[in-house]
Amino acid sequence: xxxxxxxxxxxxxxxxxxxxxxxxxxxxxxxxxxxxxxxxxxxxxxxxxxxxxxxxxxxxxxxxxxxxxxxxxxxxxxxx
Amino acid sequence: xxxxxxxxxxxxxxxxxxxxxxxxxxxxxxxxxxxxxxxxxxxxxxxxxxxxxxxxxxxxxxxxxxxxxxxxxxxxxxxxxxxxxxxxxxxxxxxxxxxxxxxxxxxxxxxxxxxxxxxxxxxxxxxxxxxxxxxx
Numbered sequence: 001x002x003x004x005x006x007x008x009x010x011x012x013x014x015x016x017x018x019x020x021x022x023x024x025x026x027x028x029x030x031x032x033x034x035x036x037x038x039x040x041x042x043x044x045x046x047x048x049x050x051x052x053x054x055x056x057x058x059x060x061x062x063x064x065x066x067x068x069x070x071x072x073x074x075x076x077x078x079x080x
Numbered sequence: 081x082x083x084x085x086x087x088x089x090x091x092x093x094x095x096x097x098x099x100x101x102x103x104x105x106x107x108x109x110x111x112x113x114x115x116x117x118x119x120x121x122x123x124x125x126x127x128x129x130x131x132x133x134x135x136x137x138x139x140x141x142x143x144x145x146x147x148x149x150x151x152x153x154x155x156x157x158x159x160x161x162x163x164x165x166x167x168x169x170x171x172x173x174x175x176x177x178x179x180x181x182x183x184x185x186x187x188x189x190x191x192x193x194x195x196x197x198x199x200x201x202x203x204x205x206x207x208x209x210x211x212x213x214x215x216x
Binding site (some may be wrong): 010 | 111127128130131132133134136158169170190193194195196197198199200201202211212213214215216
């Protein structure tokens with residue numbers, strides 16, 4: 001299945017665009033997506049942390065992803 | 081009032097949003113753009129937000145504070161875009177019947193905002209730029 005991933009902050013700079021697309025097996029979990037992206041973009045492994053948000057909520061590594069989910073990479077936040 | 085804005089934050093409006101006849105205290109926190117980080121001069125900041133999630137998380141902060149303290153009203157407004165030195169990046173106002181709870185609730189909101197709300201700050205220096213807190 002094809003997943004579209006929104007990118008923010010430094011992940012946008014590392015991947016070089018505001019969206020990326022990942023081709024991943026059906027039933028893939030958050031941890032599979034992160035591994036896939038870290039393999040493709042080793043710069044992500046140098047970050048303090050990278051979390052995944054699914055439908056506006058932080059998602060644990062074992063959450064299963066669906067093609068119509070809104071998915072985003074969340075590098076360390078620094079608001080305020 | 082829970083909002084993101086790319087315009088200068090109207091502080092009076094944020095304070096007015098928490099006015100309540102039952103309030104004995106209104107506590108306001110204003111986070112501003114400092115002209116240096118670890119003694120290195122900063123030219124300006126740029127804030128980027130994952131807007132839908134950031135607003136949702138800011139609302140959760142207001143709800144959490146209201147569960148823990150006798151909060152009457154909460155307002156949280158965060159700025160996005162390019163901010164010059166001295167500008168307000170975030171304004172938080174909390175009204176409570178007595179002052180102690182207003183300080184505690186306000187501090188809780190800004191501390192937790194910095195941990196969980198998906199907003200990112202880039203520091204721009206004379207000779208480069210860096211996303212804050214990205215690297216260990």
